[in-house]
Amino acid sequence: MDMTIGITQDREALLLAITIERHNGQQFREWAMRFRPYDPSVSIFLEELALEELAHEQELLDTYNRHFNEKAPHGILFPDELIQLAKKLNAIKNHFFVINSHAAQSLLKMAIKIERYTQQFYLDLQAKTMDPELSAIYRILVEFENEHERILLERLEAEQINSIRHMASEKHYINEMQLT
Secondary structure: OOOOOOOOOHHHHHHHHHHHHHHHHHHHHHHHHHHOOOOHHHHHHHHHHHHHHHHHHHHHHHHHHHHHOOOOOOOOOOOHHHHHHHHHHHHHOOOOOOOOHHHHHHHHHHHHHHHHHHHHHHHHHHHHOOOHHHHHHHHHHHHHHHHHHHHHHHHHHHHHHHHHHHHHHHHHHHHHHHHO
């Protein structure tokens, strides 16, 4: 699925990439705060991820300034697909903090979807641009997003395993209580 159909020029593509990185950085920073009481290690990872996304944004801003000899304008609209992903977050905003495995898994799954979306977005941009500098930047960003996805998948798997272990220990405790 080509997510860049409406983008015909490198300028607009780069502006949209800047906006996506800014959005993802803000989202991961919020999620880091939400995870802090539940799992500080995931919170630290998400904070690091947010910082990386903001560094990507700055790299893209620098590229835009260098490439087009002007500062990037503010107020760029998000792509519809990213808006739809963000709307799905309302389902898990009942509690600000992550308080259980279900909420943790839901947030991690949403983060994976965002990383996959962003990864595909950069692949589409790389395929369309004729500019070698932009192509190289998009390729690097694809690699970063791919690595983020891999780490998030590992975190999700670990959370699922911990959840199963926790349920098994609770079941064992209940069985023990019933025997006494």
